[in-house]
Amino acid sequence: MSENRKPLLHFVGKLSSGTAVGNSGKTHCPLCMGLFKAPRLLPCLHTVCTTCLEQLEPFSVMDFRGGDSDTSSEGSIFQELKPPGLQPQIGILCPVCDAQVDLPMGGVKALTIDHLAMNDVMLESLRGEGQGLVCDLCSDREVEKRCQTCKANLCHFCCQAHSHLGKPILCPTHPAEELRLFCELCDRPVCRDCVVGEHREHPCDFTSNVIHKHGDSVRELLRGTQPHVEALEEALAQIKGTNSALQERVEAVAADVRTFSEGYIKVIEEHRDKLLKQLEDIRIRKENSLQLQKAQLEQLLADMRTGVEFTEHLLTSGSDLEILLTKGVVVERLTKLNKVEYSAHPGINDKIRFFPQEKAGRCRGYEVYGTISTKEVDPAKCVLQGE
Numbered sequence: 237m238s239e240n241r242k243p244l245l246h247f248v249g250k251l252s253s254g255t256a257v258g259n260s261g262k263t264h265c266p267l268c269m270g271l272f273k274a275p276r277l278l279p280c281l282h283t284v285c286t287t288c289l290e291q292l293e294p295f296s297v298m299d300f301r302g303g304d305s306d307t308s309s310e311g312s313i314f315q316e317l318k319p320p321g322l323q324p325q326i327g328i329l330c331p332v333c334d335a336q337v338d339l340p341m342g343g344v345k346a347l348t349i350d351h352l353a354m355n356d357v358m359l360e361s362l363r364g365e366g367q368g369l370v371c372d373l374c375s376d377r378e379v380e381k382r383c384q385t386c387k388a389n390l391c392h393f394c395c396q397a398h399s400h401l402g403k404p405i406l407c408p409t410h411p412a413e414e415l416r417l418f419c420e421l422c423d424r425p426v427c428r429d430c431v432v433g434e435h436r437e438h439p440c441d442f443t444s445n446v447i448h449k450h451g452d453s454v455r456e457l458l459r460g461t462q463p464h465v466e467a468l469e470e471a472l473a474q475i476k477g478t479n480s481a482l483q484e485r486v487e488a489v490a491a492d493v494r495t496f497s498e499g500y501i502k503v504i505e506e507h508r509d510k511l512l513k514q515l516e517d518i519r520i521r522k523e524n525s526l527q528l529q530k531a532q533l534e535q536l537l538a539d540m541r542t543g544v545e546f547t548e549h550l551l552t553s554g555s556d557l558e559i560l561l562t563k564g565v566v567v568e569r570l571t572k573l574n575k576v577e578y579s580a581h582p583g584i585n586d587k588i589r590f591f592p593q594e595k596a597g598r599c600r601g602y603e604v605y606g607t608i609s610t611k612e613v614d615p616a617k618c619v620l621q622g623e
Contacts, residue, residue, distance in 0.1 A: 262353065262549070263360040266332050267291075271360065275353040276344060277562060280335040280539065281546040281569050283353045289344040292328045333539065348565050351405065351558040352550060405557055409434075418446045418560055425560050447556040450563055457570045458547045464574070465544055468537040471580040475530050478582040479523065485586045486519045492590045493606065507596065507604045514608055518588060525584045536578055543570050587611075 265272055267288040274286035327338045340346040371377050377391035404414040406427075413427035420439040431440050493511045547566050550559055587610055594607045 262356045272350070272353045272357050275350040275357075276347040277350040277353075277565055278330050278335070278337050278347065279565055279569055280330050280333055280337070281542050281566065282330050282332040282335075283350045284331060286344055288331075289328065289347075292331065294326050294328050294339070296326065333535075333542075348562060351561060352554050355553070405561070415557060415561075416442060418443050418450075420446070423564060425557060443556050443560055447559065451551065451556075451559055454547065454559070454563055454566060455551060457567060457574070458544065458551070460574055461540060461544055461547075461570050465537065465540050467580050468533055468540060468578070471533055471578070472530060472537065474580075475526055475533070475582050478584075478586060479526050481586040482519065482522055482526070482588075485588050486515060489515055489588055489590045489608065492592070493608075503599050503602045504604065507599055507606065511590075511606060511608055515588070518608070518610055522584045522586075526582060529579070529583045533578060536573075536576060540573055543573050 263271055265275070265285040265288055266282070267284055270285075272283065272285055275283045276286050276289055277283055325338050326343075327336050328344075329335070330337055371379055371389060371391035371394050374391060374394055377393060379389040380392045381390050381395050405425075407413045407415050407430060410427050410429040413429050415425040415427055417426050417428065417431055417440045418424070419426045419430070419435045420441070422435065422438065425443060426435050426440060431438075490512060493508055493515070543566075547570065550562055550566060554562065589609050590606065591609060592606045594605060596604045596607050598604065
């Protein structure tokens with residue numbers, strides 16, 4: 237195996253306002269609201285400072301809820317409990333979406349480091365309060381990247397001519413060694429000492445040789461996730477339209493009820509009020525059903541967007557090693573989201589009809605007419621009558 241090393245600047249991304257780098261969601265912790273410090277990537281693809289995560293109240297997954305982590309938008313929280321005698325899994329809740337996060341044996345510090353967020357924080361620091369920076373070499377063009385070795389701010393043209401390597405990502409097991417290899421068996425980056433030690437006889441290759449295969453698999457998964465975003469947006473648009481139609485239909489039926497009731501004075505007015513109360517109950521029931529479906533789809537859409545946006549940002553802005561370091565979390569999250577079942581159509585309709593000629597019984601000795609129905613007419617069950 238041979239290593240194909242290319243000059244790589246540590247920071248990637250353009251230093252301009254309005255980009256993802258300038259977005260506080262990419263550089264600021266959702267808990268402390270400050271710039272990320274040692275950011276950790278959660279399975280739901282949200283990023284939080286290490287110290288902020290350590291301040292969250294942990295819980296026993298066996299006591300709280302079982303099953304897989306990250307249940308913000310799929311399945312019930314009431315999962316089958318683990319058999320007695322097992323060591324309970326410790327978990328926390330994501331402060332952004334309330335997804336369950338099962339902590340690994342090493343705790344919060346064993347979660348995946350979000351190197352993209354660290355890059356974005358450094359670029360945000362360079363931008364300062366929106367003041368533009370010019371290249372330290374040519375003093376002519378806008379700064380796009382920064383060489384961690386030379387501490388020089390560089391434009392895109394000078395980056396291509398710059399040969400210094402960026403800040404290496406070191407092995408957590410062997411801090412003196414850089415992560416340059418990838419173990420296919422363990423599915424994670426390793427260093428040279430790992431290959432001759434723990435990963436001896438494992439199939440390993442340089443990251444530059446395997447990034448295409450693993451990057452393509454993530455892209456393929458992303459292509460399968462993106463259509464769900466469009467389907468969810470369309471479903472929410474249909475719910476909005478149905479809700480508007482429901483409101484219009486309720487108003488129309490209420491007008492019919494009021495017109496019919498005017499001729500019956502007090503007795504009919506009493507019957508009218510009864511019909512309006514029934515209609516309001518139908519509206520509330522149908523609207524509550526729509527609102528519940530809307531909330532579920534919005535949560536699922538938010539989860540899908542988070543997965544798509546993070547993965548797109550990873551594939552476009554991350555280095556080979558950063559993609560490989562984050563691939564496991566991203567693949568697991570997108571796979572889980574792609575398995576979520578949802579209905580792309582409103583769960584209820586706006587079918588409400590008023591039948592003014594139908595008997596409604598007697599009220600204070602008077603025969604009253606007019607009923608409200610939400611049933612749909614089935615033409616197959618209709619019977620034609622004639623002379």
